[in-house]
Amino acid sequence: MDELTIVAEAFDEGGPSALEAADGRRRLEELMRPAVPEPRRRRWRPRLGVGLGLVAAATAAVLATASLGDGEGTPALSKERAAEQHVRARTFLLAAATRLESGTKPNPWTPPKPGRYWRQRTLRGQAWHVVSGGYVIYTEVRSDAWQPGTGQGRGHFAEKAEPVGPRTPEDVAAWRKAGSPTRWRAQADGDRLDLARDAAPPEPHRPVYILDPDTEPPSVPSRIATGADPAAFVAMARRDAGFVDGRANELMAGARYIGDKLAAPKSRAAVLRMLAGLSGIRSIGTVRDACGRTGIGLAAPWVERDDGSVVEYQLVLDPDTDNVLGDQMILKKPGKSGMRPGLRFDYTCTLTEGWTNETPTDLKTVTRRVPPYRVARTAGKCWSPGMDNRKKRETERHEAVTALPTVAARYHADLGGEPGEELLSVSVGPKGHAIALWADAADLAALRPWTTQPGWTVFPDPRSPRPVGVRVTMHTREPVAIARLPLPLAYVDLQPLPNGRILLVGARAQWRPGNPDRNAVICDADGRVEAVETIGDGVEHVYTTKSGRTWVGYFDEGVFGNYGWGGTGASEPIGAPGLVRFSEELRPEWRFPAYDTHPWGLICDCYALNVDGETAWACYYTGFPIVRVKDGVLSGWRNDDVRSVTALAVCGSRIALFGGHGADHDRLVVGELDADRFRVRAEYRLVLPDGRDLSDVVQVVGRGADLHVMTGRHWYRLGLDDIPLDPGKRRGRW
Structure with a gap:
């Protein structure tokens, strides 16, 4: 057969x-x-x-x-x-x-x-x-x-x-x-x-x-x-x-x-x-x-x-x-x-x-086996033929990335914070302003709860065990306090909305018949709740537009289903398309099309998302194509060279892709879009203004033509105009 x-x-x-x-x-x-x-x-x-x-x-x-x-x-x-x-x-x-x-x-x-x-x-x-x-x-x-x-x-x-x-x-x-x-x-x-x-x-x-x-x-x-x-x-x-x-x-x-x-x-x-x-x-x-x-x-x-x-x-x-x-x-x-x-x-x-139910006979107990380790010396380096070749390739890649020319982000502002507060979440709104969420250090565990199941399987809890008082601030260069409010969500991302309102979204949501977790909350500038809705489990990115719409990108658990979503008799995951646009009332109004209607493939995980005006750009697993959604119309370009992208900046046909696995975590690739694919023009390593490497907990957000680099409470920016297409021609602050 x-x-x-x-x-x-x-x-x-x-x-x-x-x-x-x-x-x-x-x-x-x-x-x-x-x-x-x-x-x-x-x-x-x-x-x-x-x-x-x-x-x-x-x-x-x-x-x-x-x-x-x-x-x-x-x-x-x-x-x-x-x-x-x-x-x-x-x-x-x-x-x-x-x-x-x-x-x-x-x-x-x-x-x-x-x-x-x-x-x-x-x-x-x-x-x-x-x-x-x-x-x-x-x-x-x-x-x-x-x-x-x-x-x-x-x-x-x-x-x-x-x-x-x-x-x-x-x-x-x-x-x-x-x-x-x-x-x-x-x-x-x-x-x-x-x-x-x-x-x-x-x-x-x-x-x-x-x-x-x-x-x-x-x-x-x-x-x-x-x-x-x-x-x-x-x-x-x-x-x-x-x-x-x-x-x-x-x-x-x-x-x-x-x-x-x-x-x-x-x-x-x-x-x-x-x-x-x-x-x-x-x-x-x-x-x-x-x-x-x-x-x-x-x-x-x-x-x-x-x-x-x-x-x-x-x-x-x-x-x-x-x-x-x-x-x-x-x-x-x-x-x-x-x-x-x-x-x-x-x-x-x-x-x-x-x-x-048989009994094993003439067998030895399972023990950990260590492969033979034979050392060879070549060109002054000690290497084992039995050593993991993948680790060897990673070492070689690290050396290659370290040798790349660097481009430095520009210092923009400090996010501040009151004594005893910890920064819980930070993002960037449609006007390029940062928005931050703060909580007392003693409340962090309640806002990031976990449950450990038998077999050492660890599950993030979808909601905080109790409402926690948080503070929201908006930043141009100086912080401006917006609201204080009790928050029942966990693993929160946030965005500004028109008329001073705030959108807060929990990354996880449990499905229940007729009563799924409502993990999106809209508050006014005084912290009063105006609306609560369900936008699904597995939220990776949340970006609003000036008109009040919301783009949401989902990671794999939101796409394939978890926490009750997608099971027998349950609702299909809201994030099944991988990328969804919500109306001002947080109702889904556009979904990423089915994979068999376009050549760029299924979104298994929305790695990178940039919302510029009302237009969304994404780079996703598998394949990591670059796609654009403009006025509800999907366009795309093949990306043969850059994998595991975590942020992107865009201006016309010019694109910057940031991030990657392992040694490529601070890699920055700039190139151009032609008729059907992304063409790499230059490759750099992104560093801080004084030349120091980025920290392990850096967060990079792409909004329009800018990359916003958040490390600790420090805010740096890098525009596409700061990155030359020719490494030999420096432009902007290096």
Whole structure:
């Protein structure tokens, strides 16, 4: 059965619609471009946090993003063919999500009523090129992991190494021609090792658990609790997308989560929908995994590894249950690996997984394993081949960013504050004035409440446990007190409204039948409440206009649903579109269009928002395109170069993008919009007027052509006119 048959069964249609095909063609160039999704480093906000990771099969394959042509011996896909496969993949993933939620196909998910153990058996393998023989041998490990169903007591874990040797007919013939040796000098991923037929293989690339160096595997109750919350599950899938680069990274991370059978179907369906929104993911029809089982294959765009080889990451799904059978890396171009194109050189198969009341025998207790650490000295630097290559790339990126030319923000004003007060929140209104919210230090905990659930899952509470007295001030250069009022909200953002009124918005909102939290409050200049409304959970950005309208951008929990939103029988999240404009009465009057009506993709998380006049500009995950909403009309531009943007400034066709992950947290990129994409002209590092680095708690707000930099109680500004398009031509104060 192929994926088109599956889609036809789910939707009673024979394949992609004309609209989907047209959308695919609009994405032709985007499909084959490299992309590097990154974990975020952004201003603090009240997301759901989880103390431990999920059980999954991680990979240590070292990949680097590249723009690829034809592979040696493997023809590259035409853009038309890639577009067709992308539309089929998206349709299949959405259909699988629908099936998973509706239960129209068998699904072995079990509610949180565990047996004695949750047991998982896997097979992991890797290909090694025999240096002198010209053929390939494999190391394989079978793992058997038992986790206590109650979370109490010890788990058990065992590994069995299969005999090392060739696996394919071609390699068996070459091995026999070489005299059937049982010892080899082999290489893979740049390492050369001596291998013996019956010796244990080197440290496997894929441990059974994703382990923090200082933690044990997550317990079964913790996995069940996290897997019951779709927004938390999606957030963790995105957080873990960091082992490799490019769309292979995101597909690999998603595979680990849709394959977690302890998670609720609605949570796994949410991850499937997230994957459906990724550009470049392709359906490649029926494929076989390393265990010979037939499934539906999803593939990521080709990427280049450190040794120059080009690979394709494939995820294999069971056509009968939509469960993950396994994943594999297929070689498309050999580079320096010495292996032939089409080879499956790295793979994992899930053999069995589920509850059992049996007792494990002849197994050792699960303990944390530390990979071997071998030190090599090159050019005066000490580096370990076993060290995380991602950390190495981050170090190199830090050095590159540190070497960038700097541009300094201009001091504008101090925000002041009364003795004993703490700054709770600060933003910038439509006229460029700052607006700040203050509270006594003793009340901060009530305005930022948390609840810790079993399994160390931490939830921000949507409302303050008691009304707290706060003070609002408006700032041009000198602060002007506006109002004092009791505040029942938590994690508050605020904005000015016409006629001296104030809008206060809580980031979180609980859904209840007929009575959801009303997390938006409008007060007059004396602090009297004029209106209260519900604008939804997961509020990331709030910006008002001079006419009194309000633009709201949502983070992923507001988009996919949390705190009761989006569940069975519940209302769809108000933030499901990712970006919503509200009227003066706080009624939704414009929503970001559905992803299949435009080429810029689904908003999973509105990273950056700028409201200039009545026009909104946004840069969002996934893909980080730059979009404009003017008079209700959506326009957009591709952004191939700058990821994880947290703020943007705009003037005509000129754009400045600020922020990024890790070393790029203070990066500032300036460029121009052409007919269809953002073109980078210069890259800088943003610093304070005296040249000091920005603090870790900096907040940068984009309003029109200005970036407002808030660090502590100090307010700095930087306009687009202060940033030259040519780094060699300084303009403004540097």
